[in-house]
Amino acid sequence: MDDAIEVRDLVVERGRRTVLHGISCDIPAGRVTGLLGPSGSGKTTLIRAIVGVQIVRSGTVTVLGHPAGSAPLRRELGYVTQAPSVYADLSVRENARYFAALRGLGAAEADRAIADVGLAAAKSQLVGNLSGGQRSRASLACALIGEPRLLVLDEPTVGQDPVLRAELWARFHELAAGGTALLVSSHVMDEAGRCDRLLLIREGRLIGDDTPAAIRASAGTDDLEEAFLRLIRDNEQAVAA
Numbered sequence: 001m002d003d004a005i006e007v008r009d010l011v012v013e014r015g016r017r018t019v020l021h022g023i024s025c026d027i028p029a030g031r032v033t034g035l036l037g038p039s040g041s042g043k044t045t046l047i048r049a050i051v052g053v054q055i056v057r058s059g060t061v062t063v064l065g066h067p068a069g070s071a072p073l074r075r076e077l078g079y080v081t082q083a084p085s086v087y088a089d090l091s092v093r094e095n096a097r098y099f100a101a102l103r104g105l106g107a108a109e110a111d112r113a114i115a116d117v118g119l120a121a122a123k124s125q126l127v128g129n130l131s132g133g134q135r136s137r138a139s140l141a142c143a144l145i146g147e148p149r150l151l152v153l154d155e156p157t158v159g160q161d162p163v164l165r166a167e168l169w170a171r172f173h174e175l176a177a178g179g180t181a182l183l184v185s186s187h188v189m190d191e192a193g194r195c196d197r198l199l200l201i202r203e204g205r206l207i208g209d210d211t212p213a214a215i216r217a218s219a220g221t222d223d224l225e226e227a228f229l230r231l232i233r234d235n236e237q238a239v240a241a
Contacts, residue, residue, distance in 0.1 A: 004029045004150050004181030005050055010059035012045050012204075019045045020204045022059065027183055027197075029149070032176050034195030035185040036228070042204040043185045044082065047154050050183065051079045064149060075103060078143035078151045082158070084135035085142075088128035092119050092138050095127060099142040113141040116171055118164055133159035140168075144175075151175065151182045157191065169194045189225040200228055207235045 005027035012020040020042050027033045035043050048054035049061050052069020061068035064076055086095045096110035103109075114123050117137040122130065127138055140156055151172075157165045169191075172182050176196070184195065192198055193212050200208030200215070208215050208231050212224060219227035 002029050003027060004064055005183070006060075006062040007046075007050070008060045008062075010046070010049060010061060011057040012042075012049060012054060013057045018057075018204060020049070023201075023204075023206050024059075025199055025206060025209055027181060027199075029181040030176055030179050031196040032172050032182045032184060032194070033197045033199060034192055035183060035199045035201065036189065036192050037187065037201040039187050041187075041201045043187075043201055044154055045204075046201065047152055047183070047185060051077065051152055073150075075146065076149045078146075078148035080136075080139050080143045080151075080153045080156050082154045084127070084132075084139045086127050086135065086138045089126065091124050091126055092130070092141070093123040095138060096123075096141050096145065100145045103146040105146055109145055110141075113144040116144055117141045118167060131159075133161070133164075136160070137164075147178075147180070149180060151180060153182065153184045155185055155187070157186065157188075165191075189228060192224045192228075200231060202232055202235070205235065207231045 003026040007023055007025050010020055010023045023046065037043050045054060049056055050063060050068055063073055066072050092114060096114050097107055100106060100110040114120055117140050119134065119137050119141060122134060127135055136159060143151060157168055176182055195212060197211055198208060198215055199206060215227050216222055216224060219230040221227050
C-alpha cells in the first residue's frame, strides 16, 4: 500500500531546545495510524510539520507526493487541531456549510459531515454555546467535508464520552477502508489498540513504529501501556550506552 506521508530525518528546534530529534517514519494510505505519547512529547510539533505550518531545522516531509504545506494539498488534507477551529458566532450548520463552500461543495455534504460526528440534533446551535466536546466534534465535521485523502487529527477524542469515542473510531476505520490515510494523535494508551499502526514518541524521539501486535510481541507483553514503558526503558538504556 502506498505511503501518504514520508518523514525523513526531521529535526525541529525552538529556541535552544531540540523538540524533534531526527524523526523518520512512513504513514500509509488506507490505515489508521496512531501517534501516541505523553503530553509534551512532540506529537503536535510533528503534526504541525506534516500539515506544513511548522518551521523545521532540517529533514523533509512529503505529503501525498508533495512537500508539506504545498498549495495542491489544501483540498486533499483535513486537519483538526487540539483547540476547536470553528467560528463561535456561527451555528454548527453555518460553520459546516461555510467550509463546504470553500471546497466548492453544497449543503448536503455539510449536513452529512455533521451527522457523521453525532451533531445533527445540535446543528442549529451556536458553536459558542456548545460544550467543549461538541465544539471538538464541530471542528471534526468541518475537516471531514469533501472526503480528503488525508486526515490529521490532534487529540480528536479528548472530552468525548465512551460511547461517542467508540462511534468516532468506527467512523475513522470506515474512512480508512475507503482509502483515506488517518493520523490520529492521543496521549491515552487505551486508544492505541484501536489503530492499525502505531508511532510511539517520547521526548521528541520515535521509540516505536509498528502494528500494535508487533509492538506487544517485541516488548513481551499483551499490555500496550506496559509495552510502551518497556520501550522507554530500552531506549533510555540505548541512549545511555
